[in-house]
Amino acid sequence: MNIAIVGIGLIGGSIGIRLKETNFFDKIIGVEKSEVNQKKALQLGLVDEIQTLEEAMKTCKVIVLTIPVDAIMTLLPKLLDIATDQVIIDMGSTKSNILNLIKDHPNRGRYVAAHPMAGTEYSGPEAAIPNLFKDKMMVYVEAFRSDEDAFELADAVTEQLEMQTSFMTAEEHDMHTAYVSHISHLTSFALALTVLEKEKSQGRIFELAGSGFQSTVRLAKSSPDMWTPIFKQNRTNVLEVLEEHIKQLQHIYEKIQNEDYEAVHKWIKKSNKIKRIIK
Numbered sequence: 001m002n003i004a005i006v007g008i009g010l011i012g013g014s015i016g017i018r019l020k021e022t023n024f025f026d027k028i029i030g031v032e033k034s035e036v037n038q039k040k041a042l043q044l045g046l047v048d049e050i051q052t053l054e055e056a057m058k059t060c061k062v063i064v065l066t067i068p069v070d071a072i073m074t075l076l077p078k079l080l081d082i083a084t085d086q087v088i089i090d091m092g093s094t095k096s097n098i099l100n101l102i103k104d105h106p107n108r109g110r111y112v113a114a115h116p117m118a119g120t121e122y123s124g125p126e127a128a129i130p131n132l133f134k135d136k137m138m139v140y141v142e143a144f145r146s147d148e149d150a151f152e153l154a155d156a157v158t159e160q161l162e163m164q165t166s167f168m169t170a171e172e173h174d175m176h177t178a179y180v181s182h183i184s185h186l187t188s189f190a191l192a193l194t195v196l197e198k199e200k201s202q203g204r205i206f207e208l209a210g211s212g213f214q215s216t217v218r219l220a221k222s223s224p225d226m227w228t229p230i231f232k233q234n235r236t237n238v239l240e241v242l243e244e245h246i247k248q249l250q251h252i253y254e255k256i257q258n259e260d261y262e263a264v265h266k267w268i269k270k271s272n273k274i275k276r277i278i279k
């Protein structure tokens, strides 16, 4: 049994390199538009060979989509049109729109919506690492709508990646990811810009960047090709979360402006409760 990975970047490449270790599949096939990335993927040993998507649909039982979410919106309906007994797993970061788009497709059962909560700020095949998914969460979205055998095969892949599992509806998934993952990226992009645009001395940024700045600005290195489509697909939730975030910033702005340091202390103390959830 072969698996095809469509899009060999950080996620696709990391799946490939891990699955090559486990030997669960006979062959790991890479499907990749960019010739440069095709070469890198082969050189780095992330996949066994490169095929076109048309070829891969004939030679592979499992097709994993690890491309930006807007590209998944375009590609998935076309793949379902030609699917027979393959399992198509979408590993994108947003789910409501895509699930809505294919909800009445006759081959809906062959599709599994899954979101690995793992990643780094780096992208491309050279960013791939074998243990990226170990002990991280694979979120299945509306798994009960997939054919039983399709879900079982997708879950076998998750097991090979040594992940834990969680189940959600599309609405829950997109709302919670907006609150946890998407806002983190937005604040990091904004932080990087605030500093870059106001602190003109790059030398000083470099000299003063301790671990505080390093850790909060880490996500600002993430790819616009991945994140612009996420904000587009999850627009309503993202706007709601941004509004809440702006309120917090406005609140602390006013407290500091009014020299109400008791309120500042209280605000920080309240936020420290995050320690109970995240160590």
Ligand SMILES: O=C(O)C(=O)C[C@]1(C(=O)O)C=C[C@@H](O)C=C1
Pocket: 092, 093, 116, 117, 118, 119, 120, 121, 180, 181, 182, 184, 219, 222
């Ligand atoms: O840790 C990071 O660098 C990530 O960007 C990983 C992260 C996240 O926000 O946690 C980013 C997007 C994916 O949809 C899942 C995981």
